[in-house]
Amino acid sequence: METIYLLLGIIGFMLIIAVFFFGGYVILDFLFSRSGGDR
Structure with a gap:
């Protein structure tokens, strides 16, 4: 369970x-x- 929460936290x-x-x-x-409207 903790791995899923860690993965979701990193992805988020x-x-x-x-x-x-x-x-x-x-x-x-x-x-x-x-x-600046020169380009």
Whole structure:
């Protein structure tokens, strides 16, 4: 049982990091493409 909870915790942690990284990248790209319209 403990192994399943540990696996779920690691997977959930990686998913949260991936979501934050992807969301931050999309938001930064959106802001930069709007503020600097030269590319």
